[in-house]
Amino acid sequence: MTKPAILIAGPTASGKSAVALKLAQALGGVVINADSMQVYGDLRVLTVRPTAEQEARAPHRLYGVMGAEQNCSVGRWLGLVEAALAESRRQNWPPIFVGGTGLYFKALTDGLVRVPDIPNGVRQQARQLFTELGAARFRQNLAQRDPEAAARLPSSDRQRLIRAWEVVAATGTPLKDWQQTEANPPLVSHPVQIVLQPDRAWLYGRCDARFDRMIAQGAIDEVRSLMARRLAPDLPAMKALGVPLLIAALEGRCTMDEAISAAKTATRHYAKRQMTWFRNQMISWKRVSEQDSERIAEEIFSIIRENTLTTD
Numbered sequence: 001m002t003k004p005a006i007l008i009a010g011p012t013a014s015g016k017s018a019v020a021l022k023l024a025q026a027l028g029g030v031v032i033n034a035d036s037m038q039v040y041g042d043l044r045v046l047t048v049r050p051t052a053e054q055e056a057r058a059p060h061r062l063y064g065v066m067g068a069e070q071n072c073s074v075g076r077w078l079g080l081v082e083a084a085l086a087e088s089r090r091q092n093w094p095p096i097f098v099g100g101t102g103l104y105f106k107a108l109t110d111g112l113v114r115v116p117d118i119p120n121g122v123r124q125q126a127r128q129l130f131t132e133l134g135a136a137r138f139r140q141n142l143a144q145r146d147p148e149a150a151a152r153l154p155s156s157d158r159q160r161l162i163r164a165w166e167v168v169a170a171t172g173t174p175l176k177d178w179q180q181t182e183a184n185p186p187l188v189s190h191p192v193q194i195v196l197q198p199d200r201a202w203l204y205g206r207c208d209a210r211f212d213r214m215i216a217q218g219a220i221d222e223v224r225s226l227m228a229r230r231l232a233p234d235l236p237a238m239k240a241l242g243v244p245l246l247i248a249a250l251e252g253r254c255t256m257d258e259a260i261s262a263a264k265t266a267t268r269h270y271a272k273r274q275m276t277w278f279r280n281q282m283i284s285w286k287r288v289s290e291q292d293s294e295r296i297a298e299e300i301f302s303i304i305r306e307n308t309l310t311t312d
Helices: 016-029 052-056 074-091 102-111 121-145 147-150 158-171 175-180 201-218 220-226 243-250 256-281 295-312
Strands: 007-011 029-033 093-100 194-196 287-290
Touching: 007 016, 007 102, 007 295, 016 029, 016 052, 016 093, 016 295, 074 093, 074 102, 093 102, 093 147, 102 295, 121 147, 121 158, 147 158, 147 175, 158 175, 194 295, 201 220, 201 256, 220 243, 220 256, 287 295
Parallel strands: 007 093, 007 194, 029 093, 194 287
Antiparallel strands: none
C-alpha cells in the first residue's frame, strides 16, 4: 500500500527541516524539498540547505538540483516531484515534503495548469524588451498581444508583465486562457497536512540569529561567487533573501553592517508574509504551535496516527 505523503509547511527559521529529518529517520522516509530557493545549488548557506551530515541520515531529494542561471517554475518543480515520488514508491519510503513555498504545496495538492515550457530565446527577448522600453511602454506592447493582462497588471509588476508577454509570444494564447483550462490532477492524495505556526516574537529572534550564522558560515563568499558569474539580476536565485543586499555591500553601495541589518529586517517581513499566506490559504491544515523540534515531532506523530485511523 502506498504510504500517505506528509506535508510540513512553515515560515523561514521555524525549524521545519529538523522536524522533517526526525520524521524521515523514524518512519524510514525521504525528505523532499518544497522551498523555491533551496533548489539552487549555488545557495547552500543563504538558503540553509541541509548539510551533508544531515543528508546522510535520511534520503533527501530536490535540494541544490539547479544552477542559479535557471528559473525553477512551479511546473518545473512538479516535474521533479513526479520522479521523486516514483522513487519513493519503489523504495517504499514515505514522502515527507517540507518547505516554505506556499504555491508549491498548493500545486502539489490541488494540481496545476501547465503552460508549455517557454523557450529560453523568448525569455531573453522579453527581458531585453522590458529593459529597452521601460515598464510603461512594455505594458503597451503587451496590450497589443494580451489586452486583458495589460489592463489587469500595473506597470510596477515587472515579473507578471514579463510572464504574460512570454506566454502569449511563445504559444499564441493569453495566459488567462491557459489558466482556465482543466488542471492536471494533484500528485498526492489524502496527505497529512501540517503547518508550523510558532510565536511571532520567537520566530523573529530565530530569523536574526540564523542570518548571523549564515554570515559566520560563509554567506558573503557565497554571494561573491554568485556575483562573479554575472547573472541577470532578475533570476530567482539573485533575488533570494540577503543576496541583493550583500551584493550592494560588496559593490560599496552600503556598508556590510547596513546590509546585514536590512537583510534581517527583510527576513522578518518575509516570515510574516508566509504566516499570513498559510493562515489564509491553508485553512484545513493542522496547526502546530510548538517551538521545540522534539515536541513538534511528537505532535506530528499524533496527527499521523489520527490520520491513519481516520483513513483506514
